[in-house]
Amino acid sequence: MAFEPQENDIAIVGVAQTAAHARFDGPEVVLIMECVNRLLGDAGIERDDVGFTIAGSCDYLSGMPFAFVSNVDGMGAWPPVYESHVEMDGAWALFEAWLRLQMGDIDVAMVVGSGKSSPCNAREVFHLQADPYVVAPLGLDPDALAGIQARALIDAGKATEADIADVVARSRAAAAANPNAQVAGSVSIDELLAAPYDMAPLRAHDVSPKADGAAALLIARRDRARELTDNPVWITGLDHRIESHHAGLRDLTDSESTRLAAAGAGVADGAVDVAELHTTHAHEEIILRAALGLGDDTQINPSGGPLAGDPVMATGLTRIIEVAKRIAAGDASRGVAHAASGAALQQNLVCVLQEGA
């Protein structure tokens, strides 16, 4: 049954993304600028028509305190904008913008996620997300906790190393059709399993390749959305939940926060044609499929997903864009996008997108 939007419903009316660059030689602002100019140009509107802009980024990655402030240059700093920022993936910026539009006084918002991770070793940054007293001083980074999580999954009989390699093989094969991907192509499970361990039982290819990049989208309230595009993609559910920072209190083989967010967003209220999952480590797909209740009839990460290119801080927002593109093109009628933050899927956002007039 087609979704029938009400006055307060909000749709994605335009998307833009850069390639996942292994290293982009210009400023992060230029990555943002490219996205924003394409976004506004495609929508046929001026920046002044946007009532609210919000970005997600991380200053530590480029080693530039207040980088998020100069990033506003990419969105158009003059005349002054009504602007906000989250030190999180752009998917969480979308959450704030989605709430903001529901207030009803403005009708268009622009959401950006961006990051330049090439100047640093992201592992030496993101261990700082862990508990600052008893974990961060150990330098215990997300890749290390992912290795522990993958081991827990294998020990619990929920996955094998071949299952994890299968996720990588499918991601890379799918990425062959994605011009923005960083790594793509056919690779066999046997070849993958022959590679040495990195964070055993994970191998280097089980970890997403970090990239420089940006992504942006425009959302609008129902009536304005219908003016701006013939193919609005409706956000019919959006929720996010977080688990304890104390890994000893979590069941790493499951994702309770994803399950709660999926229930909040109404994932199970209809068929899911396509899902894009923020899997920065291959085994996470196995956990997320179960937590989201996705069956074999759902196409998972047709873009190749983060394992084919991980523009850190834009990667979650890119999942939403990849689902929206497929619905807008008529290739799917209902889809789920997932974004993650923190180590070992600590925090999870679930967005349900649908076609509708």
Next chain:
Amino acid sequence: MAQLPDIDFTLEYPYTRTTGPIIGPFLTGLRDGRILGTRVGDRVICPPLEYDPADGSTVGPENLVEVGPAGTVEGWTWVAEPTSKHPFDRPFAFAQIRLDGADTTMLHAVDAGSIDNMSTGMRVVVRFNDERVGSVTDVYFVPGEDAPDAPSVDADAEPVGIMEHLIGVRIREPLQPFRKRFLEGLLQKKIIGQRSPADGKVHVPSRGYDAINRVPMTEDDDVEVSGRGTVTSYTEITPIQYHGQTETEPYIRCSVLLDGADTTIGGVDIRDIPIEEFKVGMRLQIVWRDDISFDDEDNRAYGLNESVYERWERTGEPDVDPDLVKEHNF
């Protein structure tokens, strides 16, 4: 011409945190040779929390109990290539360790020598470093059951009320192309700006884009501007003697609108023009150093590296009406 090196610096922040009624005793315990958890209901949580994770109710220090020193590995990974932040510079394991007497696991490092010595369910035991400051890094684990020798403890040491954590990230990247051309220009005593293709305004130094019109700029937009210009604003700095301060005498920092530019160079250092004579509208020109070099440039600075000029001197031209440069106060 000197080669411009890639950027390589470490951005550091020293954090100090108060430890509170539970983490404080936990860190004090590690310093003094024992591991503490908290009894919460019918289970013992380690590392301890100040609250019951089920309902957020306060858990006070009367609930602290000693656990370990041995425990069981419930989960682990083998770190083949440690990062600079890890406790060992050789391969080791990070593990979830359920210490004897505890019902939850603690994340910590196991110095096991080889991945072949690691398995789920194995027994490990704590070891105390000789140097201990009251940090989770005071200890590590090794395979086995053998209790450690009691470490020597300073009975007079104060409990750990503050923890220090120096965080830092090493940044390495090439100079961005627009920045490299600007700096190479300076080496040749030329000031290179960029003219916006959107409105013709010249940005010096450029950031590689025109923020007003949202237009990236390329090498085609490069233009040379004059070493002469007009003071648009200034301030007198009176050095405060903080740690690391090398200045002792007051000096001037000013902004200069170079002829041919539409943006100002900020932070220009003036040492030999008396403050009583200095004013907005004054005409200045750069006096280049004979031998210009720099090795600490980055993609972030928006001024003119001080190492390229000896000083700025008055041109002898009449002052410019300050009203004409008031748009350029910053």
